[in-house]
Amino acid sequence: xxxxxxxxSGAALIQISGSVDSLTSDEAQTFFDExxxxxxxxxxxDLSQVDYLSSAGLRVLxxxxxxxxxxxxxxxxxxxxxxxxxxxxxxxxxxIFKIFPTVEEAVGAFAI
Amino acid sequence: xxxNAKASRENLPELLLFIEQACNRYQISKPICLNLRLAVEExxxxxxxxxxxxxxxxxxxxxxxxxxxQVIITxxxxxxxxxxxxYPPPDRSSEWDQRPVxxxxxxxxxxxxxxxxxxxxPEQGNRLExxxxxx
Numbered sequence: 732x733x734x735x736x737x738x739x740s741g742a743a744l745i746q747i748s749g750s751v752d753s754l755t756s757d758e759a760q761t762f763f764d765e766x767x768x769x770x771x772x773x774x775x776x777d778l779s780q781v782d783y784l785s786s787a788g789l790r791v792l793x794x795x796x797x798x799x800x801x802x803x804x805x806x807x808x809x810x811x812x813x814x815x816x817x818x819x820x821x822x823x824x825x826x827i828f829k830i831f832p833t834v835e836e837a838v839g840a841f842a843i
Numbered sequence: 844x845x846x847n848a849k850a851s852r853e854n855l856p857e858l859l860l861f862i863e864q865a866c867n868r869y870q871i872s873k874p875i876c877l878n879l880r881l882a883v884e885e886x887x888x889x890x891x892x893x894x895x896x897x898x899x900x901x902x903x904x905x906x907x908x909x910x911x912x913q914v915i916i917t918x919x920x921x922x923x924x925x926x927x928x929x930y931p932p933p934d935r936s937s938e939w940d941q942r943p944v945x946x947x948x949x950x951x952x953x954x955x956x957x958x959x960x961x962x963x964x965p966e967q968g969n970r971l972e973x974x975x976x977x978x
Contacts, residue, residue: 752881753888754856783877785884786948793944800939814877821954822947823935 734762736771742841743771744834748780751788759788763795772804775837779810784818796828805829809837844868845906850891850920858887858905862916865907871914875977878955879914882973885948886918886927894922894969912978921968926961927952 732755733748743766751759766774774795778784796806808830811819819825831837846861848854862883866876887903895901904919933946953959958974 753852753884754859783881785881786945786951787888789947790944793939793942796939797944814874818881818951821951823933823942826936827939827942 732758734759736762736766739775739834739838740842742773742775742838744775744777744838746777746780750783750785751781751791752783752785753787756787756791759791760794763791763798767795767798767802770802772799772802773841774799774804774806775809775834775841776806777809777834778815779812779834781815782812784815786822789818789822789824792828793824805841807831807837807840809834844908845904847902847904850887850895850900850903850922852891854903855884855887855891858903859884861905862907865909869909869914871909871977875914875975879916879973879975882952882955882975883916883918885952886971886973889925889927889948890918890920890922890969894920894925896923898922909977912976914973914975914977916973916975918971918973919968924963924969926963927971928959928961 732750736743736745799806808828810833811830831840844865846858848857859880862880863876866879890903901921906917908915927949930949933950934943956973957976960972963969
């Protein structure tokens with residue numbers, strides 16, 4: 732898994748590639764915790780390069796969503812691959828996360 | 844195909860690679876392979892973290908069979924008994940701030956597999972069968 736962050740029009744654009752699973756979730760959790768600690772609470776998570784997400788990854792993402800919203804921010808997803816969308820749907824996450832087709836739309840939603 | 848490994852996080856990559864290699868051998872499609880890998884990951888993590896928790900770490904044995912357009916993965920351990928088929932479904936409807944962070948792994952297994960079977964006895968251990976049709 733590779734995870735990076737860049738500033739994009741007032742939001743923190745987090746790009747993840749690879750798998751977010753039991754093998755990589757600790758690293759992902761630490762990364763999200765660091766963003767929140769740095770007051771980055773408007774988060775856009777680009778999942779277009781994530782091809783695999785297990786319950787360990789779901790825990791990290793839900794935890795990050797809660798941290799962001801509790802601090803007045805939010806976490807948006809952009810660019811879901813089919814099997815990742817399926818896992819999010821099964822987990823009931825598609826009803827609590829805002830999901831956008833593209834990074835541009837997700838970043839733009841924070842600007843509204 | 845079969846693999847035996849000590850039930851530890853360090854061996855999780857090896858166990859999951861085994862599933863990918865078995866899928867390649869039997870030319871299982873990528874979407875189904877990803878579902879199989881996910882179900883096996885969830886099962887193995889439960890065995891490692893809960894099945895053998897506070898016990899001397901034992902072994903996980905995984906067997907992969909493919910016949911009649913059906914994958915049958917059998918996972919055997921000798922840790923604490925835990926029947927995932929009787930585990931209550933997680934809360935998937937409450938608001939974001941009430942939603943529990945954990946508890947989804949077992950549910951994902953049941954949703955991604957066509958059939959899940961579990962038996963347990965002291966002599967043969969805990970036996971979890973994951974069945975997935977390929978057509």
